[in-house]
Amino acid sequence: MDEYDLIVVGGGPAGSSLAHALTHRGWRVLVMDKARFPRDKTCAGWVTPAVLESLDVNPETYGRDHVLQPIRSFRVGLMGQEPVETDHGEEPVSYGIRRCEFDNYLLERSGADMALGEKLHDLRRTEGAWVLNKRFRAAWLVGAGGHFCPVAARLGDGPGGYEQPVTAKEVEFEMTPEQQQRCRARGDTPELWFCRDLKGYGWVFRKEEYLNIGLGRQENHQLSVHLAEFVRFMQDAGRIPEDLPRRYKGHAYLLHGHARRPLTDDHCLLVGDAAGLAYDQSGEGIRPAVESSLLAADLLARLGDRPETVVAEYDRAIRARFGRRGDESGGVRLPEWLKATVAPPLMRTDWFTRKVVTEKWFLHTDVPLLHLSA
Numbered sequence: 001m002d003e004y005d006l007i008v009v010g011g012g013p014a015g016s017s018l019a020h021a022l023t024h025r026g027w028r029v030l031v032m033d034k035a036r037f038p039r040d041k042t043c044a045g046w047v048t049p050a051v052l053e054s055l056d057v058n059p060e061t062y063g064r065d066h067v068l069q070p071i072r073s074f075r076v077g078l079m080g081q082e083p084v085e086t087d088h089g090e091e092p093v094s095y096g097i098r099r100c101e102f103d104n105y106l107l108e109r110s111g112a113d114m115a116l117g118e119k120l121h122d123l124r125r126t127e128g129a130w131v132l133n134k135r136f137r138a139a140w141l142v143g144a145g146g147h148f149c150p151v152a153a154r155l156g157d158g159p160g161g162y163e164q165p166v167t168a169k170e171v172e173f174e175m176t177p178e179q180q181q182r183c184r185a186r187g188d189t190p191e192l193w194f195c196r197d198l199k200g201y202g203w204v205f206r207k208e209e210y211l212n213i214g215l216g217r218q219e220n221h222q223l224s225v226h227l228a229e230f231v232r233f234m235q236d237a238g239r240i241p242e243d244l245p246r247r248y249k250g251h252a253y254l255l256h257g258h259a260r261r262p263l264t265d266d267h268c269l270l271v272g273d274a275a276g277l278a279y280d281q282s283g284e285g286i287r288p289a290v291e292s293s294l295l296a297a298d299l300l301a302r303l304g305d306r307p308e309t310v311v312a313e314y315d316r317a318i319r320a321r322f323g324r325r326g327d328e329s330g331g332v333r334l335p336e337w338l339k340a341t342v343a344p345p346l347m348r349t350d351w352f353t354r355k356v357v358t359e360k361w362f363l364h365t366d367v368p369l370l371h372l373s374a
Helices: 013-023 049-054 059-065 099-108 150-154 177-182 223-236 286-303 307-322 336-346 350-362
Strands: 002-009 029-033 069-071 073-078 084-087 094-096 113-116 123-126 129-132 136-143 166-174 191-194 200-207 210-217 249-253 268-270
Touching: 002 013, 002 129, 013 029, 013 099, 013 286, 029 136, 049 059, 049 094, 049 286, 073 350, 084 350, 094 200, 123 150, 136 150, 150 268, 166 223, 191 223, 200 223, 210 223, 268 307, 286 307
Parallel strands: 002 029, 002 136, 029 113, 073 191, 136 268
Antiparallel strands: 069 094, 073 084, 123 129, 129 136, 166 210, 166 249, 191 200, 200 210
16 A cells, blocks of 8 residues: 555645645655546636746746736626726736646646546545555545545535535637637637626636636526527627537536535545635635645644644634635625616726726735745
């Protein structure tokens, strides 16, 4: 049986960030994932400069061999209204990435051992250790396998019908030269279009010759219908080509303010989407995934021989960093009728679309960079 200090299930940005942080501190880490990398990942695909800085990824260096689309403005609107374009200046406020490239890059540099293409089918806690698939053994286990992470399924009630995840469908494809000429969406200006009932939004995101189109909602009722209506809306406006791929991929994730699943267990932590950490307004999950993993790695490196302290401090650190979770009482939620009344005029204003929608909800410019011990 192969022995490790820690096994992380899931090789996305959460799992690879944690593995990278710990292998560079002398830990022996295994990353297990049912997929073989590089692999497609359903995601709009953008990262802020704060994410790249936290990961110590140099944009210039990364962009030499990978798609890295600088973003300097946004077109934001409520479906059926004219959009507002927000210009954020010459310096990029975010970058478009292809997840198949980005995730593979982070995983390859992690320095961890890998069991890729291997599904977790047997998970046991025995003799003070975690044993996976009867051939890997470690003192610590981290679940980083997304919303339906098998490690999360082991904790508490696990993922289930009591949760209200956001469901989304998207497609990313390489445009032909003719499609590129007909596509009016600009690479440096992603388009964000909110549903009239404010329960979700659609996006159009061009990354060099690639185009990403999708829609996510806080309920999956008639998701395909909402997506089809959005695509037709964009085509009628001349923003995207008529001839698009027919097959869209789906995924689900929990918003942090709705998440109730446990974050920890005995010698076990959940990070990223497995923990339900996506930002409430935007659904963006890469920054919370990376930061939760760095928080976990820091605690494990400093306090790994005190497991009860690690799990308690991790739970506190997540709540302190990302705010109130769904398992906490309190908080004020505006009634639906009020949001539907207030939203249309606000979405027509430059101030609201810039200061609230783009800078606060999507770019999180008000959230300082995560600083941890060396």
